[in-house]
Amino acid sequence: MRIFFHIGRYFLMIKYTFSKFTKWSVLKKLIFQEIEDLILGSIGIVAFMSFLIGGVVAIQTALAIENPLLPGNLIGFATRQSVILEFAPTLISIIMAGKVGSFITSSIGTMRVTEQIDALEVMGINSFNYLIFPKIISLLLYPFLITLAMFLGILGGYIASVYAGFSTSFDFIQGIQLDFKVFHIIYTYIKTILFAFVLATIPSYHGFFMKGGALEVGKASNISFVWTSSVIIIINFIVTQLLLA
Amino acid sequence: MIEINKISKSFDNHKIIEDISATFDKGKTNLIIGQSGSGKTVLMKCLLGLHEVDKGDILYDGKEFNKDEISEVSDLRKQMGMVFQGSALFDSMSVLDNIIFPLRMFSNMSQSKMIERAREVIHRVDLKDVDNKFPSEISGGMKKRVAIARAIVLNPKYLFCDEPNSGLDPKTAIIIDKLIQEITVEYDITTIINTHDMNSVMEIGDKIIFLVEGKKIWEGNNEEILNTDDKLINDFVYSSELFKKVKLSQKK
Ligand SMILES: Nc1ncnc2c1ncn2[C@@H]1O[C@H](COP(=O)(O)OP(=O)(O)OP(=O)(O)O)[C@@H](O)[C@H]1O
Numbered sequence: 150m151r152i153f154f155h156i157g158r159y160f161l162m163i164k165y166t167f168s169k170f171t172k173w174s175v176l177k178k179l180i181f182q183e184i185e186d187l188i189l190g191s192i193g194i195v196a197f198m199s200f201l202i203g204g205v206v207a208i209q210t211a212l213a214i215e216n217p218l219l220p221g222n223l224i225g226f227a228t229r230q231s232v233i234l235e236f237a238p239t240l241i242s243i244i245m246a247g248k249v250g251s252f253i254t255s256s257i258g259t260m261r262v263t264e265q266i267d268a269l270e271v272m273g274i275n276s277f278n279y280l281i282f283p284k285i286i287s288l289l290l291y292p293f294l295i296t297l298a299m300f301l302g303i304l305g306g307y308i309a310s311v312y313a314g315f316s317t318s319f320d321f322i323q324g325i326q327l328d329f330k331v332f333h334i335i336y337t338y339i340k341t342i343l344f345a346f347v348l349a350t351i352p353s354y355h356g357f358f359m360k361g362g363a364l365e366v367g368k369a370s371n372i373s374f375v376w377t378s379s380v381i382i383i384i385n386f387i388v389t390q391l392l393l394a
Numbered sequence: 395m396i397e398i399n400k401i402s403k404s405f406d407n408h409k410i411i412e413d414i415s416a417t418f419d420k421g422k423t424n425l426i427i428g429q430s431g432s433g434k435t436v437l438m439k440c441l442l443g444l445h446e447v448d449k450g451d452i453l454y455d456g457k458e459f460n461k462d463e464i465s466e467v468s469d470l471r472k473q474m475g476m477v478f479q480g481s482a483l484f485d486s487m488s489v490l491d492n493i494i495f496p497l498r499m500f501s502n503m504s505q506s507k508m509i510e511r512a513r514e515v516i517h518r519v520d521l522k523d524v525d526n527k528f529p530s531e532i533s534g535g536m537k538k539r540v541a542i543a544r545a546i547v548l549n550p551k552y553l554f555c556d557e558p559n560s561g562l563d564p565k566t567a568i569i570i571d572k573l574i575q576e577i578t579v580e581y582d583i584t585t586i587i588n589t590h591d592m593n594s595v596m597e598i599g600d601k602i603i604f605l606v607e608g609k610k611i612w613e614g615n616n617e618e619i620l621n622t623d624d625k626l627i628n629d630f631v632y633s634s635e636l637f638k639k640v641k642l643s644q645k646k
């Protein structure tokens with residue numbers, strides 16, 4: 150039954166986040182700061198991970214279909230499908246739940262335990278809006294990060310399969326272009342936007358409502374990761390059922 | 395002047411504050427004293443509206459502090475300053491930005507005017523060469539001063555300090571206490587201070603409220619507190635060897 154309490158309080162938090170706005174000149178600065186911390190600060194790890202994952206996906210596919218009767222462009226096609234539909238949006242989001250999510254929970258949690266949030270409230274500032282709104286806005290740029298992951302994932306697949314001799318450059322590129330459905334891209338970006346919202350808000354919730362001291366900030370980050378990644382997986386399942394099945 | 399009328403607060407059916415009534419005077423340092431865990435912080439947070447009271451009234455200069463009327467509460471909030479137990483400075487901002495923060499939020503001053511005003515209060519709390527330092531780079535005593543500077547930068551009518559001198563050496567503690575008292579008199583502020591430090595009580599106890607387990611059991615000033623017969627107060631006051639000795643020497 151506790152779960153309903155948390156869900157209710159989570160949605161109340163979202164409601165407060167979009168009420169009683171902080172001065173725009175102040176919010177603007179906060180948003181730029183969050184873009185720097187959450188988006189630009191994640192480019193490195195996202196690029197690195199997606200490139201290697203793309204490579205692994207291509208090699209795995211090649212090894213699984215070592216049958217001369219199957220067309221040569223299958224590796225490129227399979228790599229594109231797995232990277233765009235699943236690895237770039239979902240796997241990267243779970244990695245981000247660890248990176249960005251624990252950063253958000255621990256920074257808000259620290260502000261909670263050191264009474265910085267109370268200090269905001271005493272001054273009459275809506276701390277939900279002040280702290281969470283800029284995070285949500287900056288994560289509107291999250292689809293760019295995922296687009297980058299798609300490109301680099303496919304590039305990684307290309308390099309791995311061509312240089313390891315599993316596929317020719319021509320076959321791979323033909324595979325990438327094969328049977329391209331715009332709807333798949335729409336599906337991916339719908340997921341991505343939902344994941345971005347989850348990445349901004351669930352870790353904020355765990356930071357905001359934590360109790361205790363420095364030790365509990367660490368625990369809250371752990372719990373926050375478990376919840377954020379689980380919710381991402383659940384949303385992934387539901388959206389896939391609704392849109393693709 | 396702040397009046398509270400029979401306020402109570404519980405957490406999870408556990409009564410923390412029970413039926414407390416009191417008046418806190420303008421231009422005076424009003425102390426709330428009591429052992430650790432007696433409910434001082436909770437009482438102060440109720441006064442500030444950070445905790446909603448279960449029942450009772452809180453009046454700021456006769457006006458009811460009612461959580462429902464948001465615009466009025468925000469107006470009132472601009473007249474309140476608070477120094478938290480752990481200073482609660484924003485660690486992501488420099489000292490100067492911490493002090494400017496309330497101005498940036500609530501005034502229409504230009505950047506140079508804001509800096510000018512911040513410098514004024516920095517000077518008032520005797521800070522030097524800290525403008526561009528971050529909270530993690532300054533000492534505990536300096537943090538308290540920055541917190542006081544931030545709390546008074548908007549010229550508040552009401553100042554709240556939660557154990558402003560805890561964690562400081564006795565000398566610095568008294569300097570901070572005196573600073574708060576001077577500011578209180580100078581700007582005619584209604585100041586409320588939580589403390590369990592007997593030195594503070596003696597130095598700046600214009601008016602004292604004594605809490606035991608969430609109940610007010612005594613009120614008076616720093617002269618009366620030495621001469622009362624109340625057993626609980628005597629236990630508190632004379633828990634320190636120093637004060638016991640002072641008491642004995644007075645009797646002789
Ligand atoms: N948010 C809360 N939820 C539940 N219980 C709380 C909460 N805040 C305080 N309490 C309880 O209220 C009691 C009084 O706490 P409070 O912090 O007011 O004490 P204090 O007098 O300020 O002590 P100290 O001098 O150590 O700061 C404690 O038993 C504490 O556990």
Ligand SMILES: [Mg+2]
Binds near residue numbers: 435436556557588
């Ligand atoms: Mg306290």
